[in-house]
Amino acid sequence: MNQTGKFLGTRKCDGFFAAQKERYFAVSFDDVRLVTDYSEILPTQTSLKSHFSRNVGLNTPIVSSPMDTVTEYKMGIAIAMDGGLGIIHKGLDPITQAAHVAKVKHRLNVFLTDPICIKSDDKVADILRMKEAKDYGFSSFPVMDNNGRIVGIVTSNDFEFCPDIENSFISDIMSSQLISALPGTNVMEAYSIMCKHHKKILPIFDDSRNLQGIYTLADVKRKITNNIEGYNLDKNGSLFVGAAVGVSADDRERAELLVQKGVDVLVIDTAHGNSLGVVEMLKYLKKTYSNIDVVAGNISEGEAAKRLVAAGADGLRIGQGPGSICTTRITAGIGHPQVSAIYECEKAIRGSGVPICADGGIRYSGDIAVAMGAGADSVMLGNLLAGTTESPGDVFFKNGKAVKVYRGMGSLEAMKEHKTSRQRYGQIEGGTDKLVPEGVSGEVLFKGEVHAVLHQLLGGLRAGLGYLGVKEVSFLKENADFHLVSNSGMQESHPHDLFSMNEAPNYRSPR
Numbered sequence: 395m396n397q398t399g400k401f402l403g404t405r406k407c408d409g410f411f412a413a414q415k416e417r418y419f420a421v422s423f424d425d426v427r428l429v430t431d432y433s434e435i436l437p438t439q440t441s442l443k444s445h446f447s448r449n450v451g452l453n454t455p456i457v458s459s460p461m462d463t464v465t466e467y468k469m470g471i472a473i474a475m476d477g478g479l480g481i482i483h484k485g486l487d488p489i490t491q492a493a494h495v496a497k498v499k500h501r502l503n504v505f506l507t508d509p510i511c512i513k514s515d516d517k518v519a520d521i522l523r524m525k526e527a528k529d530y531g532f533s534s535f536p537v538m539d540n541n542g543r544i545v546g547i548v549t550s551n552d553f554e555f556c557p558d559i560e561n562s563f564i565s566d567i568m569s570s571q572l573i574s575a576l577p578g579t580n581v582m583e584a585y586s587i588m589c590k591h592h593k594k595i596l597p598i599f600d601d602s603r604n605l606q607g608i609y610t611l612a613d614v615k616r617k618i619t620n621n622i623e624g625y626n627l628d629k630n631g632s633l634f635v636g637a638a639v640g641v642s643a644d645d646r647e648r649a650e651l652l653v654q655k656g657v658d659v660l661v662i663d664t665a666h667g668n669s670l671g672v673v674e675m676l677k678y679l680k681k682t683y684s685n686i687d688v689v690a691g692n693i694s695e696g697e698a699a700k701r702l703v704a705a706g707a708d709g710l711r712i713g714q715g716p717g718s719i720c721t722t723r724i725t726a727g728i729g730h731p732q733v734s735a736i737y738e739c740e741k742a743i744r745g746s747g748v749p750i751c752a753d754g755g756i757r758y759s760g761d762i763a764v765a766m767g768a769g770a771d772s773v774m775l776g777n778l779l780a781g782t783t784e785s786p787g788d789v790f791f792k793n794g795k796a797v798k799v800y801r802g803m804g805s806l807e808a809m810k811e812h813k814t815s816r817q818r819y820g821q822i823e824g825g826t827d828k829l830v831p832e833g834v835s836g837e838v839l840f841k842g843e844v845h846a847v848l849h850q851l852l853g854g855l856r857a858g859l860g861y862l863g864v865k866e867v868s869f870l871k872e873n874a875d876f877h878l879v880s881n882s883g884m885q886e887s888h889p890h891d892l893f894s895m896n897e898a899p900n901y902r903s904p905r
C-alpha cells in the first residue's frame with residue numbers, strides 16, 4: 395500500500411535488495427541505513443499502529459520475546475499498557491504459564507464475573523485457612539446459599555471483629571442487608587453507588603438473586619483514574635497477551651490450557667520453523683482453535699514463509715541467528731543476515747495480509763526503523779527488554795554495576811532447567827551433560843522500568859518516520875529505500891573523535 399492505502403505490489407527497496415541478491419549478498423543492520431525523503435510531518439504526528447498477527451493489533455510495534463529472562467506476566471502487563479505485546483515463555487510449566495496469561499488478561503478487569511464465593515454455612519476459621527493457603531490478597535467474598543443465590547457479603551472488617559473465629563459460621567458475621575445494583579450497571583454508576591454507601595464491594599445480581607459479578611472499589615478506582623489510551627486492548631477491554639508453545643504432544647495440552655485462560659495468540663516457538671513438526675502443529679492449532687491467531691517460526695527464507703502461510707499461519711516470526719545471545723550461526727553454520735531475511739520473507743508472502751515480526755539482533759531504535767523499512771510489521775526484543783524492572787530475575791551487582799541475567803533459551807543453563815528449551819533445539823535424547831548449546835548466558839545492565847526503555851525506542855522510531863516523511867509506521871515498508879553502508883560509513887554514523895562521552899539514555903557504544 396502507498397500512503398493512500400492502495401497496495402502497489404512493488405516497493406521502493408525492491409531494486410536495492412534485488413541488486414544484493416544478484417551478488418549472493420545478504421545484509422544486516424550495520425550494512426544499511428534508510429534513505430531520507432521529503433517530509434511534511436513531525437515525529438510527534440506519527441502513528442505507530444501495526445499488527446503482530448492477522449487479528450492481534452499493536453498500538454506500538456514492539457513485542458517482548460518468549461524467554462525466561464524477558465517475558466512473564468509483569469512484562470506482559472507493562473508492554474501491553476505501552477501499546478505492545480508480551481509473549482509468555484514456555485519454560486514455565488503449562489499450568490503456571492496459563493496462570494501468567496490469566497494475570498495479564500485480568501489486569502484491567504473491573505467487573506469480576508467469576509468472583510470467589512463462599513457459603514453461609516461455611517465455618518469462619520475454614521475460610522480464613524483457605525484464604526491463607528491460596529494466598530488470596532483480598533478478604534471480601536459474596537456469600538451464597540445452598541441454591542447458589544447470594545445472601546450476603548463478608549469483608550475484612552467482618553473477619554476482624556468476629557468474636558469467636560473457631561466456632562462461628564459465615565452466616566453469623568456476614569451483612570445480609572445488601573447494597574447492590576442490577577445487571578448492566580457500568581463502572582461510573584458502580585463507583586457512585588459505592589461512594590454514596592461507603593462500600594468497597596458492590597454485588598450485581600438479578601431479581602432472583604443470581605449473582606452476575608462484583609465490582610471492587612480498588613479496581614473501579616484504578617480504571618477511572620487511569621488513562622488507558624494507548625493500551626493494547628482486545629474487544630472486551632482486556633490487555634492483549636500471547637504465549638509460546640512447542641510442537642510436542644504435551645504442547646497440545648499446553649495450548650488448551652492457554653486458550654482456556656484467554657490467550658489471544660499462540661506462538662509456535664522453535665528454532666527451525668520450516669519443518670514438519672511446526673507445519674503439523676500449526677495445522678492442528680488452526681483446526682482446533684479457529685478463533686485464536688497462531689504465529690509460526692522462526693524462519694529466514696522466502697520459501698519457508700510461503701510454506702507457513704499456506705499451512706494457515708496468522709503471523710510469521712523471522713530470525714535465525716541474529717539474537718544477541720545466539721550462537722546458532724556459529725555452531726551450525728546456517729543463517730541469513732537479518733535485514734535481507736526480513737525482506738525476502740515479506741516479498742515471498744506480499745499481499746497475503748500475514749504480518750511479519752522481525753525477531754532478534756535489534757540494538758538501537760534505528761534498527762527498528764530499518765527492520766520495519768525492510769518489511770517487518772513489528773519487532774521482537776529480547777536483550778533490550780531484559781534487565782528491566784519487569785523482566786524476571788533479580789538485580790545484582792557485578793564490577794560495581796547493577797545487572798540482571800539475560801540468557802538464550804538454547805544456552806546450557808536454560809536447557810538444563812527447561813525440557814522445552816531442549817525441545818526447541820531438538821535435544822530431547824540423552825542426559826543434560828550431552829547438551830550442545832546454541833546460545834549463551836550473561837548479564838545486561840539493569841535498565842529500570844520498561845516504560846522508559848520503550849519511550850526511547852519509540853521516540854527513535856518516530857524520528858525515523860519523520861526523516862522519511864511517513865506518517866504511519868504501517869506505510870514505512872512501502873516508502874523505505876536503503877543505502878548500502880561501508881565500514882567507514884558506519885564508523886562515522888557512531889559518535890567519534892571525542893575524548894570522552896557522556897551516556898545517553900538511548901545510546902551505548904557498540905561492543
Ligand code: IMP
Pocket residue numbers: 459460461692713715716717718719720721722753754755756774775776777778801802803804805832833834
Ligand atoms: P535479541 O533481542 O537480539 O537478544 O534476540 C532475542 C531473540 O533471540 C529471541 O526472540 C529468540 O528468537 C532468539 N533466541 C533466544 N534464545 C536463543 C538461543 O539460545 N539461541 C539462539 N537464538 C535464541
